[in-house]
Amino acid sequence: MRQYACEDCGAIGVQTSVRGRPRKYCPKCAQERISARNKAAKSIRGATFNCEECGTIGDQASRGRPRKYCPECSKKLRHSSDRVNPSKAIYTAHIKRAYGITAREYEAMLERQGGRCAICAIPSESSKRRLAVDHCHRTGRVRGLLCGLCNTAIGKLKDDPVLLLKAVSYLERGT
Secondary structure, three states, X not given: OOXXXXXXXXXXXXXXXXXXXXXXXXXXXXXXXHHHHHHHHHHHHOOEEEOOOOOOEEEOOOOOOOOOOOHHHHHHHHXXXXXXXXXXXXXXXXXXXXXXXXXXXXXHHHHHOOOEOOOOOOEHHHOOEOOEEEEOOOOOOEEEEEOHHHHHHHHHOOOOHHHHHHHHHHHHHOO
């Protein structure tokens, strides 16, 4: 068996491979190096943060990107991102990025449609989810707002009017 000498303390140990690389440090020194690295990363980003939702002050995570929300608000936002009342800022950013429309344009479209799905006319209040922004996948042009079922149905038929007409014809034959 091969032995190694720890580069920090000089302790002699049996050489084992760590993720395919030869060991350089004894387990104690390796743990101290990891702790020091985590402390340095924490001090660079700052030890605390203010939650953007509720304003509470919390400890900054020691890895990953800096926190914006406390654990409670983060959980609420994560579980409500597509529900009727999520954080407006998150949904506004999503529709702007995905469809190129603002929250005002979404609300105006919803008002023009009477607060209902453009196909089946189910009111948006009767669903737990807000109406989906329907758009042409080729051009990116927004067509209107649909309930989840109607949006999924036309998506399954590949947004193809010919397939939709064939489906209508099929349904009419069967009744």
